[in-house]
Amino acid sequence: MPSSRSPYALGAVLLLLVAGCGGGDGDRDGAGEQRAGAAEVRQAAPPRDQVPAPPREIPGLGPKTRAEIPDEARQAVVVTGETRTSNRSTVKLYTRKDRAAGWRSVTGPWPAHNALRGWTDHHRQGDLKSPVGVFGLTDAGGLLPDPGTELPYDRGSAFTARGTGFEGEPLAGSFDYVVAINYNRRPGTTPLDWTRPLGAGRGGGVWLHVDHGGPTQGCVSLPKARMKELLRTLDPAAEPVVVMGDVEALGR
Structure with missing residues (x-):
């Protein structure tokens, strides 16, 4: 069809x-x-x-400063001076589980004093400046009994502080608690050990210690309660360091 x-x-x-x-x-x-x-x-x-997130960095630190922090360090006490010539600073403690995770703040900011004339990249004996850099924290001590730190702690009357500071304030009690900063010293010894690997002319005896209400000769000083807290927090197994300097230097 x-x-x-x-x-x-x-x-x-x-x-x-x-x-x-x-x-x-x-x-x-x-x-x-x-x-x-x-x-x-x-x-x-x-x-x-x-996509993995990048590691968290410590705020205010530039690439040069970050590169100076040892890979194995898992605690960092960061001391940031207000200016190159200022004797006032702030302190914060950071921790990290590993490099991939990065840093996180756990304490601070705390008010602090540094040396009378501020900061220097080349510390010299008597220059009244605090050294800029990244240094280990391995040894502690003080006039008072060990507050419960994991760091080796040397107690004795040699930590008695006498006299007055730059603003006429009494220095008594300044060394009740101290943590030696490993600038021009031999790690693993009492803070009172005066061995100077770089020579006496490069200074030494730079500590974290109790604040006496004024500038220091080269140390960094914290309120007594904060020093006690810091000592209880620092863990030698975490290979702690102090990262210290004025804000401009740390930002390099």
Whole structure:
């Protein structure tokens, strides 16, 4: 039986079939390839929640200062001087589980004093400036009994402080608690050990100690309660360091 369908209708059906199988003209072929390529890129990119976050850095430290912190250090006492010539500073303690996780603040900020004339990159005996740098914290001591520190603690009357400070304040009690800063000293000895590996001219005897209400000769001083807290927090297994200097120097 002859079909009643129009030849024009049959032609249209044939055109649709041809277009569907053939994929259209060259421009359409290119667009299809681009879409396929984009899909492959999207599939290759890892999900955002799988991209590891960068380690948290200690605020205010520049690349040079960060590079001086030993890889094994997991505690850092950061002393930030207000200016190059200021004798006032702040102290914060940071810890990290490992390098990948980065640092987090656990105590502070605490008010502190540093040397009368501020900071120096090349400390000399009697210059009345605190040394800039990153130094180990391995040994402690004081006039008062051990408050519960894990650091080796040397107690004795040799830690008695006498006289007055630069502003006429009494120095009594300044060495009730001290932590030796490993600048020009032999680690693993009492803070009272006066061995000077760099020579006597480069100074030494730089400590964290109890604040007496005024500038120091080169040390960093903290309120007594804060020194006691610091001693209880420092852990030799975490290989603690002090990172100290004026804000500009630390930012290098």
